[in-house]
Amino acid sequence: MLPVLALVYQAIQGSAGLWSHLITTILPVAMTDTVILLCGVGLLTAILGTTTAWLVTAYDFPGRGILEWALLLPLAVPTYIIAYAYLDILHPIGSVQGTVRWLLGYSSPREFRLPDIRSITGCIILLGFVLYPYVYIPTRAMFLTQTANLIEASRTLGVSRRSVFWHVALPLARPAIAVGISLALMEALNDIGASEFLGVRTLTVSIYTTWVTRSDLPGAAQIALSLLCVVVALIALERWARREQRYSISAQRSRYFEPRKVTAIKGWLLLALGLLPVLIGFVAPASYLVTHAWARFRFAGLSSRFLDEAVNTVAFAGAATVITVAFGLIVAYAMRLRPGRFSTWFYRLSTMGYAAPGTVIAIGVLVVLGSLDRFIDKISTAWLDISTGLLFMGSGAALIYAYVARFLAISAGGTEAGLARIPQSFDHAARTLGQTTEGTFRYVHLPLSKAALTAAGLLVFVDCVKELPATLLLRPLNFETFATHLYGEAARGTYEEAAIAALAIVVIGIFPVILLSRVGRPKA
Numbered sequence: 001m002l003p004v005l006a007l008v009y010q011a012i013q014g015s016a017g018l019w020s021h022l023i024t025t026i027l028p029v030a031m032t033d034t035v036i037l038l039c040g041v042g043l044l045t046a047i048l049g050t051t052t053a054w055l056v057t058a059y060d061f062p063g064r065g066i067l068e069w070a071l072l073l074p075l076a077v078p079t080y081i082i083a084y085a086y087l088d089i090l091h092p093i094g095s096v097q098g099t100v101r102w103l104l105g106y107s108s109p110r111e112f113r114l115p116d117i118r119s120i121t122g123c124i125i126l127l128g129f130v131l132y133p134y135v136y137i138p139t140r141a142m143f144l145t146q147t148a149n150l151i152e153a154s155r156t157l158g159v160s161r162r163s164v165f166w167h168v169a170l171p172l173a174r175p176a177i178a179v180g181i182s183l184a185l186m187e188a189l190n191d192i193g194a195s196e197f198l199g200v201r202t203l204t205v206s207i208y209t210t211w212v213t214r215s216d217l218p219g220a221a222q223i224a225l226s227l228l229c230v231v232v233a234l235i236a237l238e239r240w241a242r243r244e245q246r247y248s249i250s251a252q253r254s255r256y257f258e259p260r261k262v263t264a265i266k267g268w269l270l271l272a273l274g275l276l277p278v279l280i281g282f283v284a285p286a287s288y289l290v291t292h293a294w295a296r297f298r299f300a301g302l303s304s305r306f307l308d309e310a311v312n313t314v315a316f317a318g319a320a321t322v323i324t325v326a327f328g329l330i331v332a333y334a335m336r337l338r339p340g341r342f343s344t345w346f347y348r349l350s351t352m353g354y355a356a357p358g359t360v361i362a363i364g365v366l367v368v369l370g371s372l373d374r375f376i377d378k379i380s381t382a383w384l385d386i387s388t389g390l391l392f393m394g395s396g397a398a399l400i401y402a403y404v405a406r407f408l409a410i411s412a413g414g415t416e417a418g419l420a421r422i423p424q425s426f427d428h429a430a431r432t433l434g435q436t437t438e439g440t441f442r443y444v445h446l447p448l449s450k451a452a453l454t455a456a457g458l459l460v461f462v463d464c465v466k467e468l469p470a471t472l473l474l475r476p477l478n479f480e481t482f483a484t485h486l487y488g489e490a491a492r493g494t495y496e497e498a499a500i501a502a503l504a505i506v507v508i509g510i511f512p513v514i515l516l517s518r519v520g521r522p523k524a
Contacts, residue, residue, distance in 0.1 A: 001349055003364025003405055004356065007228070010221035010367045022222055030206040030223070034230065036120055037127070037195070037202060038185050044128030045184040048277050049135025050177055054165055055274050057143040060259040061267030067274045068140075069513075074281030075133045076509035078466045078483075080193025081502050082130050083123070084490045085285035087197055088292075090117050123198040127188050129281040134187070135180030142176040143169060185234055189227065190357040192469045193487055203227040204469065207359045211473065217363070224360045231355055286506060292499035302500065305480065309501065313481040316396060317464035320403035325457045327404065328411025333441065336419050347412065354409035358469030361406050365474060369398045394476055402470040407463050411456045418452020419445060459512050466505060 056068045074082075090096055092109040106112040116122070154168050195202045203223055211220035262270065331350050335343045353361055369392040380388045392398050422445060430440040468483045475484060482501040489498035 001352065002368050003353065003361050003402075004228070005364075006367035006371075007221055007224055007360060007364040010218060010363065011225045013218050013221075022219060026206055026210070026219075026223065027226060030201055030203045031226070033120060033200050034189070034202045034204075034227075037124060037200060038188060038230075038234075040120070040124030041127045041131060041188045042181050042185055044124060045132045045135050046177060046181055048128060048132035049180055049184075050139050050170070050173070052132070052274055052277060053136050053140035053143055053173075054169065055270060056259075057140060058165070058169075058259055059267075059270055060261045061270045062264070063271045064259070067271060067278075070278045070282075071136055071274065072133050072513045073278055073283075073510075074130045076506050076513050077130055077282055077285055078193075078468070078505060078509070079127055079130050079187065079191045080197065080468055080483075080487065080490075081289075081505060082126050082281070082285050083194035083197040084486060084498070084502060085288045086117055086122075086126060087490070089284065089288055090114065118197075118199045120198075120200050123195060123200045126198070127191065127194060129277055131184040131187055132277060132281070134184040135177060138176035138180045139173050142173040182234055182237075186231070186355065186357075189231060189234075190359075190469060192359065192472070193490070197490055203230065204357055204359050207363070208469070208473065211363070217366070221363050221367075224363050228356060228360055231357070231360075235355060286503075289499055289503040289506060292496050293503045296496050296499050303497075305485070306500065309480050309482055309485050310504070312479060313465055313483075316399060316481070317403070317461050320400045320407075320464050321457050321461040323400065324404045324407055324411045324460050325415075325453060327408055328413075328415045328456060329453065331408070331412045332415040332419055333445070335416065336445075337437065347416075351409035351412050353405040354407065356406070358402070358406060358467055358471075359473065361402050362470045362473040365398050365402045365405065365470075366393070369393055369401065393474075396476050396479065399471060399474045399476075402474055403460075403464045403467065406467070406470065407460045410459050410463065414452050414456030414459065415449065418449040418456075421452075422448050455515055458515065462509055462512050465508050 052071050056064055056071070088094060092113045097109070097114055100114065101107065101109070101112050104112060117126075154164050189202075189204060191202075192204050192208055196205050196208075203226060207220050207223045207227065210216050210223055327350075331347055335347055373388075373390050373392050376391055377388045380386050392401075426444050426448075427440055430444050435443065465481075466483065468487060471481055471483055472487065475481070480488075482505050485501045486498040486505070489501075
């Protein structure tokens with residue numbers, strides 16, 4: 001909670017004149033762009049995620065098994081990487097537009113060019129094709145667990161397959177769709193690279209430019225507070241959309257929804273339709289990165305900075321992962337030992353950082369650790385006549401703190417799910433045999449929850465590697481990771497220089513996709 005409380009404190013320190021300046025000049029444009037972006041991304045992810053989930057659930061066609069996990073692949077591509085890739089792919093003098101002009105008989109970009117992707121429309125499309133798996137995953141799971149008797153009853157009443165989707169499957173999947181859209185919108189709010197590359201001035205971009213470019217921390221804190229209000233509104237809207245909705249399956253031996261076999265021609269058409277978001281969200285940018293990374297490697301080999309960036313990326317993400325998993329285990333295990341309202345509220349408050357974008361957390365961490373640095377330096381100078389300088393901010397501890405605060409929810413949630421699968425009878429049996437609480441944890445809970453801890457740790461590690469806003473704002477001087485290197489090269493327009501770093505991030509991001517793809521059909 002410290003970063004959020006510090007953010008509120010820092011925002012209050014700003015003058016009333018600063019607030020009026022922000023309200024009249026920066027916030028209207030930033031808020032308008034943010035709302036338009038969220039509405040567009042929410043609509044597009046809902047359409048893509050829901051239709052693809054129904055496609056692979058309701059129909060049996062060639063390649064369906066491959067498509068089920070291939071639709072997860074865009075999760076491996078961070079939003080700023082897909083923007084970086086498509087800026088070059090769709091450049092007016094690039095191969096794509098050149099081919100289109102050749103087919104249409106034009107010879108110059110002055111005669112014909114495609115609409116510029118540097119727009120809010122382009123940003124919505126690219127973010128939508130990367131973030132739709134957040135809707136696809138829970139919606140597909142909801143469709144899979146719908147019992148066959150519901151579908152059969154509707155078909156018996158003369159309802160067509162299409163009407164079954166609109167009047168039975170879709171209403172039952174509304175909670176899953178709402179959750180998926182809210183997660184996608186959180187990621188869109190956290191984005192800074194794609195929005196800035198594509199010329200969209202969101203609240204997140206405004207925070208970064210106000211802090212870094214104008215050196216105005218109170219102003220950045222006030223914009224961040226406005227962004228936090230948007231996040232709270234999104235969470236409230238998502239919960240309101242699911243108010244009083246409780247769906248369950250009462251039949252213990254009910255058959256799950258089985259897909260319908262289609263003809264070969266229709267099957268290939270469905271496969272092509274399902275592969276479209278995969279091609280746009282993963283295959284095209286990944287192919288671009290592989291091609292340019294190989295060309296860069298053949299021309300100049302690996303950059304002298306590549307090894308340092310790899311060490312920085314892995315070391316800081318690894319340290320943050322160990323701490324985050326440990327804290328998540330403490331929070332989740334406390335809920336198991338002392339269930340109740342008190343531990344539940346502590347769990348919610350300790351994991352609230354995941355709802356806040358990286359820029360918001362970064363400003364809060366800066367205020368907290370910056371003040372602590374000044375306090376320690378003052379005490380050390382007065383007592384020992386030694387200046388400690390930026391002890392936390394200069395060492396990278398602030399960056400690790402931001403990672404932990406932001407991704408603790410992933411660790412705690414995964415660990416809690418793993419512990420929930422261990423029956424309480426195991427605890428009682430261990431205590432009956434003379435084991436203490438510590439012994440029960442060491443010999444019973446920890447071995448049985450290793451898989452959940454490993455999965456949570458892997459997800460946290462990958463998110464730390466991909467995190468751009470907090471890394472940009474809190475990294476020490478002369479410190480580069482793959483993400484910051486890519487951002488810097490893309491900002492300068494030297495895309496080929498960052499292809500290898502971008503490809504490394506995508507390869508690392510494949511690991512959670514492999515985990516998610518193992519989530520298959522529920523057992524009958």
